[in-house]
Amino acid sequence: MRIDPHTHSSCSDGTDSPAALMARAAEAGLDVVGLTDHDTTAGWAEAAGAVGSTGVALLRGTEVSCAVDGVTLHLLAYLFDVEAPGLTEAFxxxxxxxxxxxxxxxxxxxxxxxxxxxxxxxxxxxxxxxxxxxxxxxxxxxxxxxxxxxxxxGPLATASPYYVRHWALDPVRACELVRAAGGVPVAAHPRAASRQRRLVPDAVFADMTDAGLAALEVDHRDHGPAEREQARELARYLGIGTSGSSDYHGAGKPNRLGENLMPPALLEQIVGEGSIPLVTA
Missing domain, CATH: 1.10.150.650 (DNA polymerase; domain 1)
Known part of the structure; x- marks a missing residue:
């Protein structure tokens, strides 16, 4: 089973509509694709409507903006109840x-x-x-x-004089809110040093695990071999799963659908723990 659990549509910063994303997932030979636009579920309905015609199952999710001590961390939240209080307000x-x-x-x-x-x-x-x-x-x-x-x-880098920070949830609190909404949290590209000068300390991931973190995204374009091994070792230490994804954005980035994948066992765990189902044909 080929599962790419982390992609973006035009509802946030991707270039494909949710339906077009589903079609491209089919062309890439995926069995399951996760739509995880930034801080929104706006694309879920359109993507779900394309499941029947594409034959690709939809893993509904959101990439949650988080930060701790000025360091950004993104959290993938899967299969949560959009009617649950707290998380929607944070979005x-x-x-x-x-x-x-x-x-x-x-x-x-x-x-x-x-x-x-x-x-x-x-x-x-x-x-x-x-x-x-x-x-x-x-x-x-x-x-x-x-x-x-x-x-x-250049000018959009975090160290640029043009850069301005935005509000973001504490990642431990974010894990609590995702779990309270019946969802399953996975930390996105936790060792992507190229994105910023500092990384979130391991102790924060330990606190996130206590709050319900299910896995770390290890196999990602922004992780080199050393970063992948560091993330894999941290997941082993924490006793949680590992994932992989393309973080596909369409024409906006070179990332290719299916270039990294989620293990089927982790998808089974997420579906078992989530409060809403995988959308299948």
Whole structure:
């Protein structure tokens, strides 16, 4: 069974609609795909509607914005009840903060680059969550950079003077909220040092495990061999599972669907512990 549990649609910072994402998952030979847009479940219904025509099962999820002591960490939340209190409110808070942060960054960038907020909105094309990828796309469209990646390595980097932080949940609290909503939390790319200067300490992952963390995403494009082994060893120490994913964003990144996969045993655990089912044909 080929399971890619971490992808993004145009509802956040991907370039494919949820239905198009499902079609591409079928073309990639996937059996199950996880739709995990940032801080939103807006794409779930459309993706679920494409399950029958594509034959690809849908693992419903969200990538939750978290941070501890100024260090960003993303948490994949699977199969939770969207009606449960707490988690949905956190998503709304994060989306509002991301939008405010994006506007502030555009104001700073506009002093040196030909970019406006209207340019960013045009690139977002109705996305529920507007973030740095849309700013990057606007900079590319303006001719300032050749690609999202180059823009992220320059003015959109966390160390850049144009960078502005946004509100994010404490990761331990996030695990508690996901479990309270009947969901299953998995830490996304926990050793992706290229994304920022510092990493979340191991002690935080231990506290997250006590709060219900099910696994670490080990096999990821942003993890080299050393980082994968570090993450795998940490998961062994914590007594939790390991996962893998593409973190696919469509045309926005080079990540390919199915380039890393989730073990079927972990999917079985998530389905067994989640409060809503896998969507199957």
């Amino acid at each position: 709304e808070h994060a989306r509002t903060s991301r939008s405010t942060r994006a506007r502030q960054m555009v104001e700073l960038l506009a002093a040196d680059y030909p970019i406006t907020w209207e340019d960013v909105e045009a690139q977002a094309a109705g996305a529920v969550t507007i973030g740095r990828p849309h700013i990057a796309d606007a900079l590319v469209a303006a001719g300032s950079f050749d690609s999202r990646g180059v823009a992220f390595a």
